[in-house]
Amino acid sequence: xxxxxxxxxxxxxxxxxxxxxxxxxxxxxxxxxxxxxxxxxxxxxxxxxxxxxxxxxxxxxxxxxxxxxxxxxxxxxxxxxxxxxxxxxxxxxxxxxxxxxxxxxxxxxxxxxxxxxxxxxxxxxxxxxxxxxxxxxxxxxxxxxxxxxxxxxxxxxxxxxxxxxxxxxxxxxxxxxxxxxxxxxxxxxxxxxxxxxxxxxxxxxxxxxxxxx
Amino acid sequence: xxxxxxxxxxxxxxxxxxxxxxxxxxxxxxxxxxxxxxxxxxxxxxxxxxxxxxxxxxxxxxxxxxxxxxxxxxxxxxxxxxxxxxxxxxxxxxxxxxxxxxxxxxxxxxxxxxxxxxxxxxxxxxxxxxxxxxxxxxxxxxxxxxxxxxxxxxxxxxxxxxxxxxxxxxxxxxxxxxxxxxxxxxxxxxxxxxxxxxxxxxxxxxxxxxxxxxxxxxxxxxxxxxxxxxxxxxxxxxxxxxxxxxxxxxxxxxxxxxxxxxxxxxxxxxxxxxxxxxxxxxxxxxxxxxxxxxxxxxxxxxxxxxxxxxxxxxxxxxxxxxxxxxxxxxxxxxxxxxxxxxxxxxxxxxxxxxxxxxxxxxxxxxxxxxxxxxxxxxxxxxxxxxxxxxxxxxxxxxxxxxxxxxxxxxxxxxxxxxxxxxxxxxxxxxxxxxxxxxxxxxxxxxxxxxxxxxxxxxxxxxxxxxxxxxxxxxxxxxxxxxxxxxxxxxxxxxxxxxxxxxxxxxxxxxxxxxxxxxxxxxxxxxxxxxxxxxxxxxxxxxxxxxxxxxxxxxxxxxxxxxxxxxxxxxxxxxxxxxxxxxxxxxxxxxxxxxxxxxxxxx
Numbered sequence: 001x002x003x004x005x006x007x008x009x010x011x012x013x014x015x016x017x018x019x020x021x022x023x024x025x026x027x028x029x030x031x032x033x034x035x036x037x038x039x040x041x042x043x044x045x046x047x048x049x050x051x052x053x054x055x056x057x058x059x060x061x062x063x064x065x066x067x068x069x070x071x072x073x074x075x076x077x078x079x080x081x082x083x084x085x086x087x088x089x090x091x092x093x094x095x096x097x098x099x100x101x102x103x104x105x106x107x108x109x110x111x112x113x114x115x116x117x118x119x120x121x122x123x124x125x126x127x128x129x130x131x132x133x134x135x136x137x138x139x140x141x142x143x144x145x146x147x148x149x150x151x152x153x154x155x156x157x158x159x160x161x162x163x164x165x166x167x168x169x170x171x172x173x174x175x176x177x178x179x180x181x182x183x184x185x186x187x188x189x190x191x192x193x194x195x196x197x198x199x200x201x202x203x204x205x206x207x208x209x210x211x212x213x
Numbered sequence: 214x215x216x217x218x219x220x221x222x223x224x225x226x227x228x229x230x231x232x233x234x235x236x237x238x239x240x241x242x243x244x245x246x247x248x249x250x251x252x253x254x255x256x257x258x259x260x261x262x263x264x265x266x267x268x269x270x271x272x273x274x275x276x277x278x279x280x281x282x283x284x285x286x287x288x289x290x291x292x293x294x295x296x297x298x299x300x301x302x303x304x305x306x307x308x309x310x311x312x313x314x315x316x317x318x319x320x321x322x323x324x325x326x327x328x329x330x331x332x333x334x335x336x337x338x339x340x341x342x343x344x345x346x347x348x349x350x351x352x353x354x355x356x357x358x359x360x361x362x363x364x365x366x367x368x369x370x371x372x373x374x375x376x377x378x379x380x381x382x383x384x385x386x387x388x389x390x391x392x393x394x395x396x397x398x399x400x401x402x403x404x405x406x407x408x409x410x411x412x413x414x415x416x417x418x419x420x421x422x423x424x425x426x427x428x429x430x431x432x433x434x435x436x437x438x439x440x441x442x443x444x445x446x447x448x449x450x451x452x453x454x455x456x457x458x459x460x461x462x463x464x465x466x467x468x469x470x471x472x473x474x475x476x477x478x479x480x481x482x483x484x485x486x487x488x489x490x491x492x493x494x495x496x497x498x499x500x501x502x503x504x505x506x507x508x509x510x511x512x513x514x515x516x517x518x519x520x521x522x523x524x525x526x527x528x529x530x531x532x533x534x535x536x537x538x539x540x541x542x543x544x545x546x547x548x549x550x551x552x553x554x555x556x557x558x559x560x561x562x563x564x565x566x567x568x569x570x571x572x573x574x575x576x577x578x579x580x581x582x583x584x585x586x587x588x589x590x591x592x593x594x595x596x597x598x599x600x601x602x603x604x605x606x607x608x609x610x611x612x613x614x615x616x617x618x619x620x621x622x623x624x625x626x627x628x629x630x631x632x633x634x635x636x637x638x639x640x641x642x643x644x645x646x647x648x649x650x651x652x653x654x655x656x657x658x659x660x661x662x663x664x665x666x667x668x669x670x671x672x673x674x675x676x677x678x679x680x681x682x683x684x685x686x687x688x689x690x691x692x693x694x695x696x697x698x699x700x701x702x703x704x705x706x707x708x709x710x711x712x713x714x715x716x717x718x719x720x721x722x723x724x725x726x727x728x729x730x731x732x733x734x735x736x737x738x739x740x741x742x743x744x745x746x747x748x749x750x751x752x753x754x755x756x757x758x759x760x761x762x763x764x765x766x767x768x769x770x771x772x773x774x775x776x777x778x779x780x781x782x783x784x785x786x787x788x789x790x791x792x793x794x795x796x797x798x799x800x801x802x803x804x805x806x807x808x809x810x811x812x813x814x815x
């Protein structure tokens with residue numbers, strides 16, 4: 001029987017490098033063609049609400065930004081049973097608590113991928129609300145995708161690049177206002193929108209915190 | 214003994230217990246309490262992380278796009294922020310949406326509430342009452358009999374079914390992956406359910422998991438996809454053509470509408486035959502554990518929701534209003550635009566106002582952050598052992614309505630609806646109280662029953678029932694309107710920014726699953742000039758104010774006895790009953806430290 005494949009990007013695209021996972025599946029969606037047994041999913045920070053997708057998958061690839069304590073931009077690949085253990089050991093952000101629980105819930109309820117790989121990258125910055133990926137993390141999107149495609153290829157899931165004419169017709173995974181280029185280009189300047197807090201409470205912030213990234 | 218709602222009635226001389234982080238919630242929260250020599254909570258301190266505001270991502274962007282960004286600020290509050298956002302923009306620009314869009318938004322909003330309530334109860338809150346390890350001791354036959362007694366209409370009730378669930382649970386726990394149930398206090402006497410009931414609840418945990426994935430399909434039909442369904446300023450992001458037979462991406466047709474009705478029916482069966490009976494069964498077993506009411510007995514606030522006649526708030530199924538000082542006979546009107554009603558105080562928050570300023574409306578801030586710890590703090594700025602709540606102690610502000618601290622959420626919605634004479638609600642509440650009386654022989658009266666931790670949990674279940682039942686009405690109204698020849702789903706008259714005034718401002722309000730939510734927007738030259746939100750957990754998680762009045766979380770913990778102070782079962786039970794969500798906030802407590810060292814391993 002044909003295997004169900006889930007390629008899942010998780011994280012919050014509003015939190016700088018936290019958006020790595022979501023940006024990976026966005027990139028896959030625009031540049032590759034997928035057979036019908038492959039689901040691409042922008043999981044955001046949905047946590048437990050993702051459990052049914054995990055339960056349905058035979059093979060699962062997860063992209064995420066994870067704090068390994070390595071150099072920013074380092075890719076780390078974790079497979080199989082190490083994935084849930086790993087995601088519980090070092091919780092960097094909100095959704096990771098959630099995702100470990102998703103895996104365990106799927107295990108308990110029944111329906112768990114027989115093959116599972118987590119392709120993570122060490123973030124440089126996450127405390128930057130409204131920011132995008134830092135260069136060292138953005139530069140790892142293509143290498144991360146290559147790892148995923150090889151992993152799937154070894155398991156008989158063949159994925160090819162889109163031809164130019166296909167490209168025009170691809171439906172977006174997320175509303176196009178959130179596409180990385182639009183998102184980055186539309187970001188308010190720091191002088192206009194203070195990035196470190198709620199302006200109602202810090203209207204003088206721009207003056208007093210000038211120059212801080 | 215009445216619950217003290219002011220610092221003057223608190224006693225912090227006893228042993229201090231720190232719970233950090235509070236688990237099974239979205240976001241980060243910390244709680245500290247003092248217990249007396251009888252292990253009764255006599256002082257409670259709740260602190261949370263900073264809400265960063267939406268201006269940082271939205272300023273200068275197209276107002277028509279705001280919903281897509283706010284949908285991402287939190288993993289569990291996606292749709293309620295998106296809906297509130299499009300309402301704020303429509304309010305600013307004077308856009309009226311078509312009747313079909315009004316109904317479809319109801320269907321999407323209610324599906325979200327149902328989804329959120331069911332997942333909250335079974336997957337985040339049930340383990341505060343239910344002991345899964347104890348379920349291993351159950352006789353499946355006894356569970357079967359219990360199931361048939363509490364809910365004769367529920368088909369999954371055979372001994373074999375419960376035996377299978379028990380075996381699955383046994384295998385899971387024996388595999389060493391206690392996982393989901395790790396960090397529980399499973400031998401704590403605060404757990405009172407008999408094994409048969411625990412096993413029934415574990416089975417329903419699994420059934421709820423199956424149900425939740427069905428109800429969200431309503432979002433896929435009307436919002437194009439899930440997670441992260443699409444919203445639209447001026448209406449909804451789907452077209453209608455009843456006779457269409459098309460595939461994915463095609464207009465909503467009769468087949469997809471029938472599919473929606475099936476999902477509603479399923480959720481209706483589950484809510485009436487499983488969810489509500491489970492909450493009532495727990496209430497019966499914990500019949501003398503009517504703690505946790507806190508502020509709900511005195512001060513509650515709702516913005517009102519589920520407006521039947523578009524534009525007429527008096528037709529809200531759950532009406533807007535405020536009750537103060539426990540006077541259920543007087544419902545005050547609420548105006549979110551009035552600068553003297555909703556105000557935020559920062560006496561105990563890590564901010565500072567200018568000279569002579571106390572409470573400020575969300576639009577009028579004049580402060581800077583001020584992270585400083587009181588002299589009685591134990592620990593350091595980067596490693597706080599015990600907070601000094603007599604001084605500043607939280608990044609959460611203290612919102613007040615006309616100076617009063619208020620509880621928000623399903624229970625406040627229900628208290629206001631009940632006292633506003635909404636018959637459907639009165640019937641639900643009275644039915645629940647009489648079921649409780651019948652099961653326990655205990656006649657405590659409505660107010661002590663409802664204004665408690667279990668009452669808060671029950672109100673959420675009743676809110677879920679109101680949503681499923683009224684979805685059926687919305688569905689029929691939608692079909693009728695379409696069959697009358699109206700297939701319009703969006704009003705695009707003012708889609709083009711050239712039709713907008715040079716400057717406009719508006720407010721969108723909603724009752725999110727966890728309470729009153731408001732988004733305030735200012736538009737200038739076709740772009741967002743300012744965007745602010747006040748979220749439900751800011752109300753409930755509020756610290757003290759200038760008058761020393763305490764917030765909802767804090768009030769709810771007072772006078773509660775704890776079995777074992779080192780195992781905060783009772784504290785988690787009550788805090789979880791609010792369904793707290795602190796995700797619209799930063800990751801950390803302290804302003805100190807380098808960027809990456811802010812990442813804390815917990």
